[in-house]
Amino acid sequence: MTTIKVGVVGASxxxxxxxxxxxxxAGNFEIIALTRPTSISKPFNLALASRGIIIRExxxxxxxxxASLIPAISDLTIIISSIAPLDQAAQIxxxxxxxxxxxxxxxxxxxxxxxxxxxxxxxRDLKEQVYNHIKTLRLPFTIVDVGWWYQLSIPKLPSGRTDxxxxxxxxxxxxxxxxxxxxxxxxxxxxxxxxxxxxxxAENRYVLVYNEMWTQNEVYKLVxxxxxxxxxxxxxxxxxxxxxxxxxxxxxxDVTTLSVKAPAQYMLxxxxxxxxxxxxxxxxxxxxxxxxxxxxxxxxxxxxxxxxLKGEAPTIYEELKKQxxxxxx
Amino acid sequence: MTTIKVGVVGASxxxxxxxxxxxxxAGNFEIIALTRPTSISKPFNLALASRGIIIRExxxxxxxxxASLIPAISDLTIIISSIAPLDQAAQIxxxxxxxxxxxxxxxxxxxxxxxxxxxxxxxRDLKEQVYNHIKTLRLPFTIVDVGWWYQLSIPKLPSGRTDxxxxxxxxxxxxxxxxxxxxxxxxxxxxxxxxxxxxxxAENRYVLVYNEMWTQNEVYKLVxxxxxxxxxxxxxxxxxxxxxxxxxxxxxxDVTTLSVKAPAQYMLxxxxxxxxxxxxxxxxxxxxxxxxxxxxxxxxxxxxxxxxLKGEAPTIYEELKKQxxxxxx
Numbered sequence: 205m206t207t208i209k210v211g212v213v214g215a216s217x218x219x220x221x222x223x224x225x226x227x228x229x230a231g232n233f234e235i236i237a238l239t240r241p242t243s244i245s246k247p248f249n250l251a252l253a254s255r256g257i258i259i260r261e262x263x264x265x266x267x268x269x270x271a272s273l274i275p276a277i278s279d280l281t282i283i284i285s286s287i288a289p290l291d292q293a294a295q296i297x298x299x300x301x302x303x304x305x306x307x308x309x310x311x312x313x314x315x316x317x318x319x320x321x322x323x324x325x326x327x328r329d330l331k332e333q334v335y336n337h338i339k340t341l342r343l344p345f346t347i348v349d350v351g352w353w354y355q356l357s358i359p360k361l362p363s364g365r366t367d368x369x370x371x372x373x374x375x376x377x378x379x380x381x382x383x384x385x386x387x388x389x390x391x392x393x394x395x396x397x398x399x400x401x402x403x404x405x406a407e408n409r410y411v412l413v414y415n416e417m418w419t420q421n422e423v424y425k426l427v428x429x430x431x432x433x434x435x436x437x438x439x440x441x442x443x444x445x446x447x448x449x450x451x452x453x454x455x456x457x458d459v460t461t462l463s464v465k466a467p468a469q470y471m472l473x474x475x476x477x478x479x480x481x482x483x484x485x486x487x488x489x490x491x492x493x494x495x496x497x498x499x500x501x502x503x504x505x506x507x508x509x510x511x512x513l514k515g516e517a518p519t520i521y522e523e524l525k526k527q528x529x530x531x532x533x
Numbered sequence: 534m535t536t537i538k539v540g541v542v543g544a545s546x547x548x549x550x551x552x553x554x555x556x557x558x559a560g561n562f563e564i565i566a567l568t569r570p571t572s573i574s575k576p577f578n579l580a581l582a583s584r585g586i587i588i589r590e591x592x593x594x595x596x597x598x599x600a601s602l603i604p605a606i607s608d609l610t611i612i613i614s615s616i617a618p619l620d621q622a623a624q625i626x627x628x629x630x631x632x633x634x635x636x637x638x639x640x641x642x643x644x645x646x647x648x649x650x651x652x653x654x655x656x657r658d659l660k661e662q663v664y665n666h667i668k669t670l671r672l673p674f675t676i677v678d679v680g681w682w683y684q685l686s687i688p689k690l691p692s693g694r695t696d697x698x699x700x701x702x703x704x705x706x707x708x709x710x711x712x713x714x715x716x717x718x719x720x721x722x723x724x725x726x727x728x729x730x731x732x733x734x735a736e737n738r739y740v741l742v743y744n745e746m747w748t749q750n751e752v753y754k755l756v757x758x759x760x761x762x763x764x765x766x767x768x769x770x771x772x773x774x775x776x777x778x779x780x781x782x783x784x785x786x787d788v789t790t791l792s793v794k795a796p797a798q799y800m801l802x803x804x805x806x807x808x809x810x811x812x813x814x815x816x817x818x819x820x821x822x823x824x825x826x827x828x829x830x831x832x833x834x835x836x837x838x839x840x841x842l843k844g845e846a847p848t849i850y851e852e853l854k855k856q857x858x859x860x861x862x
Contacts, residue, residue, distance in 0.1 A: 320665060320668040320669045321665050322661075322665025322666060323665070324669060332651075333651065336651025339649040339650075339651070339817060340649045340651060340652070342813065408818070487737050488737075
């Protein structure tokens, strides 16, 4: 098997970690983590290095000079980016450099549920600017959306044993809870990305990768059955969600954007409008993982719920939970 | 043959006229021209009526209440819009109404060369807002881009016999003149649109329809050969075109946008970058008319040049030429 050099931006993030794992598991990639000079000796990067990943120093921001980025990527074939939601613009000089360096596939930071551009979601719209720049450059790309994570779909139990999966300390049901949405185990994302990165059918395409379709009401019933606990339903209406969105000033990009506006916009999109489905993805021109990899094995949602209830599922977003808790005080 | 009710917005424009002709020629459409109340008895609309087209009064602007538009479109199956470059936003309430009215295919006002969104061209970006709105609504659509018109590709001859085809009174060559660009006879556009409107393969797709690929240098040589005249070459560099773009204040939408910025951005896109090609269209996810209708007959560019030199080709944009001439004074 030929080894392909792939650069990963944001390897320390939730999605980035899944991607690194998926690439390692695939076995045919030489992985280079592009890392801020200040992060180079952080425990996370030392752990990556111990797993055979090359840690390469490269500062990256929206104001980086593209020419300065070329040396750090000129030996790479593929770049996979997964950076913080509000840092998307840092990919603009990176994409320019990638074009100049002859990168064969650029996988920008998508990894959200299926949503249209143009006002549905602030984070989707920040990504759109990057996608437009990539297309203007004619850089070969794959845009990978992933549905909604299993890890963000678990309701609060009276016993508290799912609390580690509650980003905001509570769980809510969008609308009437009967809207189907594509769910994916965060840990499977990297497996999909590792395949897509080498798949010609995914070149210059939007791809939805997902495991299973669930409504929130179905999820709550499943978790009640598996836990033996009664779960309180906090239904949040479309109007209430729209009020939350309106409560954050237009154009603001701060912690309230991430903790108030973004969650409400997500719930409106996947929970009320029902955007996060393979049908809507196909309407928007996506191909789905079910079409590309019908045989692929993935973790089922029921198995995940059992893992969570046994306390065996890794938790997520430790840092972000602290930030959100601080912002709520 | 079943008759399909199709509403045409902007039937009096250059592209709209071609579309009406194409629909009439196809023979299976009942055509309803949605027309401003103030235009209802203009000669153009009387001429349409005499050809069997139903003239239906409907005012339309960016601030129209969508509910007020539904009665005028509720009996239609298809809506084809072709409105003035700076009036694109009027399609936003129209699309909302079209969704509510159950319109089966909405063909918004595209009809430009292949260009990416996001800063390449002011007129393309105005359309992007409409496309995003359509997608947010999940309205079935076809976006039809048409390359660059034959009618705008004819150089100025010393004899003056092509002057009627010079929108700005002169002819210029973008860059070195060696960039291939997809050219289409304005009169063929309607034939393509009439097919696409009923073609399931075009549902929710971007389509590039075009006749032939030509560079400007090839066009000049052809016209010299056919006319027997020597043509002066006015090469305009990338830098000069960029200066023209920069000379129009960001965000302005007026006659200088149409007469200075838009032409310079078009020349940069199709003449310098080479965006207006089937290859780039496919990269952007388009299907092309050559794939959909390989057998379709169209007017060749050489035949068009002969028509022009004989004085037999209909001229274009009579009103706009006057506006531009006035603005240049």
